[in-house]
Amino acid sequence: MHNRIAELAELRRTVVDGPGERATAAQHAKGKLTVRERIDLLLDPGSFTEVEGFRRHRATGFGLEAKKPYTDGVVTGWGTVEGRTVFVYAHDFRIFGGALGEAHAAKIHKIMDMAIAAGAPLVSLNDGAGARIQEGVSALAGYGGIFQRNTRASGVIPQISVMLGPCAGGAAYSPALTDFVFMVRETSQMFITGPDVVKAVTGEEITQNGLGGADVHSSVSGVAHFAHADEPSCLEDVRYLLSLLPQNNREHPPATESTDPVDRRCDTLADLVPLDGGTPYDMRRVIEEIVDDGEFFEVHERWAGNIICALTRMGGQVVGIVANQPQSMAGVLDIDTSEKAARFVQMCDAFNIPIVTLLDVPGFLPGVDQEHNGIIRRGAKLLYAYCNATVPRISLILRKAYGGAYIVMDSRSIGADLTFAWPSNEIAVMGAEGAANVIFRRQIAAADDPDATRAEMVKAYKSELMHPYYAAERGLVDDVIDPAATRETLIRSLAMLTDKHAELPSRKHGNPPQ
Secondary structure (H helix, E strand, O other): HHHHHHHHHHHHHHHHHOOOOOHHHHHHOOOOOOHHHHHHHHHOOOOEEEOOOOOOOOOOOOOOOOOOOHHHHHEEEEEEEEEEEEEEEEEEEOHHHHOEEEHHHHHHHHHHHHHHHHHHOOOEEOOOOOOOHOOHHHHHHHHHHHHHHHHHHHOOOEEEEEEOOEEHHHHHHHHHHEEEEEEEEOOEEOOOOOOHHHHHHHOOOOOHHHHHHHHHHHHHHHHOEEOOHHHHHHHHHHHHHHHOOOOOOOOOOOOOOOOOOOOOOOOOOHOOOOOOOOOOHHHHHHHHHHHHHHHHHOOOOOOOOOOEHHHHHHEEEEEEEEOOOOOHHHHHHHHHHHHHHHHHHHHHHHOOOEEEEEEEEOEEEOOOHHHHHHHHHHHHHHHHHHHHHOOEEEEEEEEEEHHHHHHHHHOHOOOOOEEEEEOEEEEEEEOOHHHHHHHHHHHHHHHHHHHHHHHHHHHHHHHHHHHHHHHHHHHOOOEEHHHHHHHHHHHHHHHHOOOOOOOOOOOOOOOOOO
């Protein structure tokens, strides 16, 4: 028995060491960590339990029968992050370039099934060259099994994809099906067809990073939610994100004891937000004022910057914030902001995270490109997401809230539980200038001094239909509050809504706009 135990220990060392120092040095030379170095950074020290470390492929042909390394190029198992269970699979680029074969896929399928059954988050550390060509269609079928499980787990457990190397072809669809995608600059890329194919088909020349690097996907395509300079900072943020998410859709996010007083006044807000609706300001500073200790974790920070989506804590409870950003394009809604916010609202609703919406929106962005590229159906995605959400929902109108954009941004009429407004609020079908030009166009045109008449009509319209208490008088706003009391008002309202229960009609699933 002692001999067998010694043999087991030696075999386990072989599994952990991997293909050897030369392959490890080649990985480090690319600026990348090895698979187990990555897992050590992601999980709590000493918490990782490996599954099927001794697995080897059974394929033959093309020289595969002579090369059967342990793990088959993917390390799978579970551990903890801040004491909570997390499942993980991680490609080992040193073995077959991390390419997926039949045994490799079977290991991933198993750990995904375990994560769903255990009700715990799944993190994938992606660094693979795609399907293992030598195994043919068996490898492609392996991807199908992953996609099916991604879809089955969607909205059930948090799924996080961390791109630490190449991800090409059909393999790129798995990250796209998950809740969050992290990428590392220079070393990670995602694309369906690589630069060589693009050049052959279209004649366009482009580098791998130019086609599908971290900066492209975090600021242009919106495929990646986060982009990092290196792997350690990336994995540190993955850990932080997990601390803000529940284990599954049956739990609430983890609460903490906050040292930031609930009744802390936010006196600076009155000076931070200009009364003139045309003057920009940074909505991030408003968020910093009202959340615990000024800390929030922004999602898709570099994409669709005219709206902010962030996870934070208020009174120790996790909250999702959706806020127009007047500093960028005056905070208008457009195609990208609608899709960005819709996905974020859906994620919050799936994982029992209350939503606070901060409005300062002049409307939807006009333009031929917007209309031809489907602003109607894409804007409807955000409307659908809010209407379908059953978590606590509170909206706060800071300044402008015009037209359809006001309705879409979680207005009282589409189901917000509570709606508050500052004394600076202007809720209307459109801005006073535009409204006056439509309503009083004949009087203005016939006047001796059209400009003076227009100014008089604008003033009259504002006085009659856009004063700060107009919506409150009609029950569309629950209260007009002092900006300094914003934090306390929101936290106490969220506490009241903690046990909110709402049911949707019985159905197989909805058919949201695409």
